[in-house]
Amino acid sequence: MRAKPPDPRSQAKRAALNAIKRARRAAEKTGVTLSEWEGEFLGSVTERIETYGRAFADPEKGGRDQALSANQTIKLKEIAAKAKGEKKPLKRGRGFGRRAPPASPAQDDDES
Numbered sequence: 232m233r234a235k236p237p238d239p240r241s242q243a244k245r246a247a248l249n250a251i252k253r254a255r256r257a258a259e260k261t262g263v264t265l266s267e268w269e270g271e272f273l274g275s276v277t278e279r280i281e282t283y284g285r286a287f288a289d290p291e292k293g294g295r296d297q298a299l300s301a302n303q304t305i306k307l308k309e310i311a312a313k314a315k316g317e318k319k320p321l322k323r324g325r326g327f328g329r330r331a332p333p334a335s336p337a338q339d340d341d342e343s
Contacts, residue, residue: 239296240284240285243296244280244285246298247276247280247298247299247307248280248281250307250311251273251276251277251280254310254314255273257311257314257315258310261316263313265310265313269310269313272306273307280299284298285297285299287300287303
């Protein structure tokens with residue numbers, strides 16, 4: 232008899248909890264101190280995942296079978312990178328700043 236296929240929600244829940252544990256362990260191992268906000272973020276996300284199976288309520292913020300929203304996933308990756316001692320990620324968009332003027336073609340002064 233075949234075993235039941237694994238539940239995608241429980242898989243996502245386990246994966247998110249393991250990612251949080253790995254980030255904390257990496258921070259402890261390398262001696263990086265997480266800010267108060269980062270520690271609180273990891274704690275509250277862990278608590279919500281264990282209680283509800285996911286850390287967000289709005290279905291537009293993440294996939295149906297995901298445990299973390301898209302922004303929570305980004306922050307978790309940034310915290311994990313900080314814990315590993317990697318460089319900070321690239322800055323997100325720069326908004327509507329001025330662009331550099333286009334390169335003008337070379338003009339010859341001999342033409343008349």
